[in-house]
Each structure stands twice: as structure tokens, then as C-alpha cells.
Amino acid sequence: MAQTTVTTRLKKLINTPETEVKDAMAGMAAAHADLIRVEYDPNVIIRKDAPRKGKVGLVSGGGSGHEPMHGGYVGLGMLDAACPGAVFTSPTPDQMARATAAVDGGAGVLHIVKNYTGDIMNFEMAAELARGEGAKVNAVITNDDVAVQDSLYTAGRRGVGVTVLLEKIVGGAAEAGADLDAVTTLAKKVNANGRSMGMALTSCIVPAAGKVTFEIADDEMELGIGIHGEPGRERTKLKSADEIAEILTSTIVKDLPYKRGDEVLAFVNGMGGTPLIELYVIFNAVNRYLTGEGIKITRSLVGNYITSLEMAGCSVTLLKLDAETTKFWDAPVHTPALRWKV
């Protein structure tokens, strides 16, 4: 068996691995009592004033360890509830069923699901449970990671950076009163127009495992990394930030493809262990590359928004914008992690 892990001292700001998620939820509730409330067993983070009568409820969820996604996006103009699983592990159907019931204001509920085998199956079981209780539930799946070949031979592309942008844009539409079908259609449009690719400089330690998920040499990087410390598709020697940005951006541009004259939202995301100064170095190179291709950045987001614990690295996401998606990106938002125009 080719197991390659090394024992590393668990040097983390936690009490025990078992209590980490609940301790963090309690911290969020205390820090953002004006925006959210939390429930335990099943664990759910809920918008303080949910359910809002007549508003489509937006529910997302996934493994913990990607903060601020998703709990940090609960609030005005974004999600109505988030279901945090164990670290890097999909939440369970009872969580999503409870979240759905808690935010259903009579206009139906949209589940926003990242394309991972476990997330899909748990959300499917939750939707079956919720529909059994009479709820109207749609689901949209994000699968924007170009590093994974989308074919019959894989579980399909992973949902990564576009998920954050989708939650914001669709949240704006739901806040403005769009109905469930309209919200679902918009969510699919956002996913269809977005692409991402990530890379890692280091691995990360899942607290319950207590050791790094994979080993990587000091002079190597992993291209096409996911957000769970799962290995990517290619291990190469470390390159400069400009070269890395160009590899990620050119792969994304060719995939959709993005064309001359397109207007895009460019999102440079940190994996959790990379300082903001380096993300701006990457953004600079992304901007230069896109300018050369005649693609115009009209909106941007730079920072740690969909992370992989303390992994160092970044991902680049491009979203082709139109008037509708631009309008809802710009719409007011007030959540623990994103706030503007409020």
C-alpha cells in the first residue's frame, strides 16, 4: 500500500477535533448575533429572520474547513441557511431537511450543492425527506472545476469558486422576490458561465486525522487541487506567480471558452494559508493575461472565501457577466463574510 503520510504535531487552535465544528458555530452565533442563529443536532446556521414569508429559501452546505463558505454567507441577500458537516465531510440529510423546514417561507427552497459524490447523495436524501413533508424543493449543482475532466469516467467536475459567486447572485435575486423557478434558472446560468481552477503549495491537516493529507516537497506544487486536500491532477516543480496565474487562467479561458469582448467577474481565492499580498500578485497576472486576450474584468473579488483549512495556494474563478448577473452581484448583501451597500 502506498500510503504516504507523515506524523505531524497537531498545532491548531482547537480544543478537540470532535468539538471543533460546534465550538466554531457557537463563536459565529456570538459574533454575528444580528445576522444569524444556530441550531445543534442537527447542526444548522440560519438567517436570523428566517423564514421570510414569500421569499425563496436558499440552503447550502458542505464539509467544514472551507470557511467562510457556507456559514459566513448566511444573511441578507445571500443564503437563508447553511449546513456544516464534519471537516471535509458532507453534512447529513437530517441537517438539510431541518434547514429546509426552517427557511421555507412558502415560496419553496433551492438547495445549492457542490458536485461531490457525498454532497449529492446527502442532499438527494434530504430533498426526498423535505418533499415528503410537503416542501417544494429544487436543487442546483455547481461543477466549475476545469481541472477535472467532465466525462463518463469521473464523478464529474467539482463545485468550487463559482459556488460563492452563485450564492451571492442568486441570493440577490431571491431577496428581490424572484420565484423558485426563476431563481433556479438563474443559478444554472451562473454555474454554466463560470469556471475555476486551483493549485496548492502545501497540504493541510484534517484535525481528526492528525496528519497531512498528502506530502509535497518544498520545491513542488500541485496543479488542479480540489478544496479537500485531495490530490490534483499534476505535480510539478514550483513556478513563479505569473506563470502559475497564466496556467490557471489560460486553462479556464480555453475551457468555456471566454472570448474577446466578454465581461467577467474575476475571483482570486486563497486556500486559507496564503497571504493576501500573494493573492494580489496573482490577480495582477490574471488581469494582465485577460487584458491580452481582450477580456474585460468588470467586477472582482480577492481574498479567502472558499478555503481548504490552512492549505497554501489559490484558485482562479472567472464568471461571464451579463446585465442580470451584474445587477444581482451588486445588490446589497449583509452576511458575516460579505457586506456591501447595507
Next chain:
Amino acid sequence: MAVTGAQIYAWLERYAGIVAEQKQYLTGLDAAIGDGDHGINMDRGFQTVLVKLAPVRDKDVGTLLKTTGMALVGSVGGAGGPLYGTFFLRAGAALDGKAEVSDRDLVGALEAGLKGVVERGKANPNDKTMVDALTPAIEQAKQALDSGAPLEQALTAAADAAEKGMKATIPLKALKGRASYLGDRSIGHQDPGATSSYLMLRALSDSLAALPQRASTTTT
């Protein structure tokens, strides 16, 4: 021979112990081609199973299995939760209300469980998943019963076939789950889900045969 609720409970308890014992091993297999949490998740799930089974341990076989399924669905997460949860829910539904079950009923329930796993996960044979351990195992158990073998023998044959199926996942390229993201790099690694499924069937065979505990957790 008729299988009693007490024997089914003994199986679940034994398997919970094996999962706890093999937690690091399963997690290590998963770290190689997945996200390194299979043992941790399964252990959390089966510790929950033991807690939830305590108040119903004298109930019928169907209740024991369904309680196990619900506990797993609500505590494991990942893909393992819905898949193992569905396996036990379907197996339990097939044995609803039965205090004792016949050999054929038991194997039929395992088959119903497998069918649920395939529906939920949409995996085909040779996709490098738990289906690769469960499918040949249940086939072998049915054949053994058809040829007149006693249940102990049928379940030993099932565990042996699961072990073979588990080992046969090593040269396969993963086509489902997170391991599929690796493409060819998934080749050469044993599938963690097939491994936990093998351990489950070996635990069943060992507990029903009431043999003295033997090395049932090959870690090669």
C-alpha cells in the same frame, strides 16, 4: 438455521469494534486516493449505531437494521453515510418485523441492501467502489445456499469473495467518487469503501459462525 436478532446485534457490535480498530487503516487507504476520512467517518457512524441500538437491541431484526441505517445516515456524512445507510435501511425493510430470519431471507436482505447502494451511488462493477466487494460476495452466498450449503459456509464464501473483490480493486482506475478525479493515479490503490464492505461481511460470517475470533482484518 434461523438467524436471531441477538446474532444480528452481535454482528453489528463486532463490526463497530473492527471499524474502531481499523480506523487509521481505512483512513490511510482513503488519504491515498480520496480525502482521508473514511475510517474516521465510519467509526463516528458505528459508535452512533451502538448508542442508537442500545434501547432497541431486543427488537426484531428489521428494527435493528433500520435503526443502524438511520444512525449511519445521520452521522457519517460523505458518501459513506448515504451508501451504508441505504444498505442497512433496505436490508432492514426486507426483514421488517421478523424476530428470526431464514438463511435465504438474510441473504435476500443483503441483496436488497446492495441494490439500494447501486441505486443511490449509481456505480457499476469495476468502478472501484464498495460494489466491487459486495456484488461477488452476495452472488457467492446465493450460489452456496442454492447448492445446499449451510449459512455459515455461504457467509464464509461471501466474505472470501468480498476479500477477492476488494483486492481486485487495486489495479482498477476509479470511475466514481473522489478517487475518479485522480484518473490513472488511482491505479495501484485498494478502494477504502470496498475494504470496509469486506470487513463488514467478514464480521457477519465470523459472528454468525460463532467461531472464536480470528484474524479477520488483513492489512496487506
